[in-house]
Amino acid sequence: MEVINKNVALLSNYEVYEKLLEHQEHMKKKKGPALGKAQNLATVVYQTANYLSSTPCKGQNPKCIGEVLTALKKYNLTKAEKLQLINLTPCTPVEMQLVIEEMDERFKDQEIDEMCEIIRTHLLKPKPDDNDAPAQ
Incomplete structure (x- = not known):
């Protein structure tokens, strides 16, 4: 290399x-x-x-990463913040606060929840519940 x-x-x-x-x-x-x-x-x-x-x-791929980046455009995040969101996949506002500088001053609670949902939807695969498993 x-x-x-x-x-x-x-x-x-x-x-x-x-x-x-x-x-x-x-x-x-x-x-x-x-x-x-x-x-x-x-x-x-x-x-x-x-x-x-x-x-x-x-579990990621170029398509889901592209979808996340497109969905996050409206929030004016820095490149480093977007990269950390993709790498760390924070799912809660507390985890997001560790990644996004001055989050409370820059975003409303609703926007933070929207960003969490974007991460959950595009980057995290749902884990199968034991209740959803087919009976044998």
Whole structure:
């Protein structure tokens, strides 16, 4: 990997996860044992991908991220705030307050609830309830 321009853009956890999975597939196809730094890189890639697979980014895709960004446009959030909303998927006003600077001064309670609903709707997959499971 080579960084051509380090100031181009920030990456979401989803984008990092996808690149790590691509790298793992590439390394599986490559022949020969991993030695030295390559083995250390393989460990870091594996552990990072393993961690990210347990976060909401595993269920995300470019379409749902695009929908969230479109829905959040009217709130005039900074790029960093949007990125953190996508990465951390806060679902409550308390969690949102940790991500959005001066949230209480910038937004009404109704707007905060709307943003929480946008996150819930587009980025979080509903977890199946035990009550909804089919009887066997």
